[in-house]
Amino acid sequence: MLRFVRTHCDTLSIASVGPPRQAHPMPAADPTPRTVLTVNAGSTGVKLRLVDDAGRATAIGGLAEAPAGLAAVGHRVVYGGARFTAPTVIDDGVAAVLAALGGVAPLHNAPAVALIKEARAAFPGIPQVAVFDTAFHASLPDEAAVYPVPEDWRTGWEVRRHGFHGLSVEWAAGRVTQMLAPADDPRLVVCHLGGGASASAVRAGRSVDTSMGFSPLEGLVMATRSGSLDPGVPLHLILHGMAPQEVRRMLNEDSGLLALAGTADMREVEERAAEGDEASRLALDVHDHRLAGTIASLAASLGGLDAVAFTGGVGEGSARVRAETARRLAFLGMAVDPGRNAAPEGDADVSAPGAGVRTLVVRSREDLVIARSTRRVLAARPVAGDRA
Numbered sequence: 337m338l339r340f341v342r343t344h345c346d347t348l349s350i351a352s353v354g355p356p357r358q359a360h361p362m363p364a365a366d367p368t369p370r371t372v373l374t375v376n377a378g379s380t381g382v383k384l385r386l387v388d389d390a391g392r393a394t395a396i397g398g399l400a401e402a403p404a405g406l407a408a409v410g411h412r413v414v415y416g417g418a419r420f421t422a423p424t425v426i427d428d429g430v431a432a433v434l435a436a437l438g439g440v441a442p443l444h445n446a447p448a449v450a451l452i453k454e455a456r457a458a459f460p461g462i463p464q465v466a467v468f469d470t471a472f473h474a475s476l477p478d479e480a481a482v483y484p485v486p487e488d489w490r491t492g493w494e495v496r497r498h499g500f501h502g503l504s505v506e507w508a509a510g511r512v513t514q515m516l517a518p519a520d521d522p523r524l525v526v527c528h529l530g531g532g533a534s535a536s537a538v539r540a541g542r543s544v545d546t547s548m549g550f551s552p553l554e555g556l557v558m559a560t561r562s563g564s565l566d567p568g569v570p571l572h573l574i575l576h577g578m579a580p581q582e583v584r585r586m587l588n589e590d591s592g593l594l595a596l597a598g599t600a601d602m603r604e605v606e607e608r609a610a611e612g613d614e615a616s617r618l619a620l621d622v623h624d625h626r627l628a629g630t631i632a633s634l635a636a637s638l639g640g641l642d643a644v645a646f647t648g649g650v651g652e653g654s655a656r657v658r659a660e661t662a663r664r665l666a667f668l669g670m671a672v673d674p675g676r677n678a679a680p681e682g683d684a685d686v687s688a689p690g691a692g693v694r695t696l697v698v699r700s701r702e703d704l705v706i707a708r709s710t711r712r713v714l715a716a717r718p719v720a721g722d723r724a
Contacts, residue, residue: 370407374706375455377412377447378531387707399458409455409464410710412503412702413448414552415440416468418494423471423713426452426464434466440498440551465710472506473499475542480637483550497554499536499546501528501648503702508647509538511683511698522642525634527627528700529657530648531559531600535627537634545637547630553587556630557623559600562591564626593619602650602657624657628664641668643694652697655679658686662695669693 374393376383385393386402396402411426415437424430431452438445456464473481481497482490489495508526516522524538533556537545547555547564557563570583594600596619597608608616635641644665646658655677662670669692677686680697687695 370711371403371405372707372710373402373406373409373455374703374710375409375411375448375451376702376706377451382447382451383703385703385707387703391704391707393701393703393707399455402459406459406462408710408714409459409462410706411448411452411455411464411466412469412706413445413452413466414469414500415445415498416466416470417498418496420466420468421471421474423465423467423709425713425717426456426466430466431456463714465713467503467706467709469500469502470498472502473497473536473543473546475544476546477544480545495550497546497549498551499534499543500548500552501532501534501536502543503705504528504647504700505534505536505538505543505546506541507701507705508645508698509541512643512645512696513541515683515685515696516643516694520642522694523635523638523640524643524645525631525638525641526645526647526698527631527651527661528648529556529627529646529651529654530700532561533558533563533627533648533650535630535634537637539638545634547634557619557626558592559602560589560592560594562587562595593623596622602654606654606656620660624660624664627657628661631661631665632668635668641670641693643696644670645696645698647698647700652680652699658695658697665693670695 370389372387374385374387376385384396384398384402386396387393413420413434417437417440419433431449434445434452435449438449452464452466476497476499483495483497485495505526505528508528509524512522512524521540525535526538527533527535532552534546534548535556536543536547549555553561553563553565555563565587570587573583574580592600593602593605597605597613597616599605599608605616605619609620631641631644644661646652650657658677659672659674662672671688671691672686672695673688676684677695680686683699684697685694686697687693
C-alpha cells in the first residue's frame, strides 16, 4: 500500500490489533496444516497473517481472531543489534533485552515489544520467535559496516552500520534468483520503498552493502524520516537549545516527504506534482536524486549491476519511481518497458527489451520469511512451549 499514516510509537500497536483475547493452552495434537501467526509491526501499521505449511497466508484484524491450535507466533523485530543475529525463541530474558533496545528504532521496536507482550499473554503455551530485520545484514563486510568514529563508540555502544528491511530484502533476493537464471548469481540491488525506504546490495544471497546504517534514519528520503543528514545539523539544533528528544522525534516523524510536500503519501505527492505543485515537484526530485545516487553507489560495492528489484508499497505501486530511476541510471544500462512498467502483474520483469540491467517488481512477503524462520528455529531447537 502507498498510504503512509503518521503514527507515534506509543499509539501504534494495541489499538491496531483488536481487544485482548482469552488465553488458551497449546492443544494436545498439532493442527494440520501447522499454522504460524506472523506479527509484523512496521512504521505505518501492524500486519497479522496466518501462514500454513504450504505458504498460504490469511490476513486477520487482531489477535482475538487467531484460531486455536497455532504452531507458533513469529514476530518481526526491526533492530536486534549485535546480540541477535538469528531468529530467537522469546523468553522473559529476551523480551527484556528487546525492550531495552527500542531507542535505536523508536517507530518499530516499541510497537513490536508491545505486541510481543500482548501475544505472550494471549498464547502462553505457544512458542514465540523474534525474527530480526538486522540479521540479514550481519554479513556486511567491515568496509561497509564500520563507521570512522572512536573505538569506544564502536565497541562500547555498538556504533556500526546494522542495516534494516532484511526480511523484505531476503525474500526479494530469493525471488529474483528464481525469476532470472539461478546460475547467473546476479549483482543485485533491492530497493524496499514504503513508509521506510532502503536499498541493499546483494550477491549470492548475502548483503554486501546497504543504505540504512546504525538506525533506520540513514539513507533514502522516506515518508516521514529524513534519510541521511549531516550530523552537524542535529548537533547545531541541540547546541542552540532544542531538546534532543524533540530533534529525534522531528527527524523520525516530521521529515522526509511530509516535510517537503506536506504529505507523507507518495501517491498524493505524485498527483500534486503532476498538477504543478512546486513543493511536491521538489520532494520528488530530492527523493529520486537520492535513490538513483544510492543505487549507483551500491553498484560500485557490487563491482557492477545486473538487476534492480523494487518492493514495498511505493516500490511495487509507483511506475513513476521505477521509470525515473531507470532514466537517471540509463548510463548503467537500466531501462524499463513503458507498458510492462505501467501495470505489472505479481512479480514481474518490467525491463525494456535489450536492457543491460534487469528491472523487476517483487511483491513483499515478509510474512513468509517470518513463518519460515520461525519454523526453522523451532525445528533446530525444539521447545514444549513458552514456560517463562
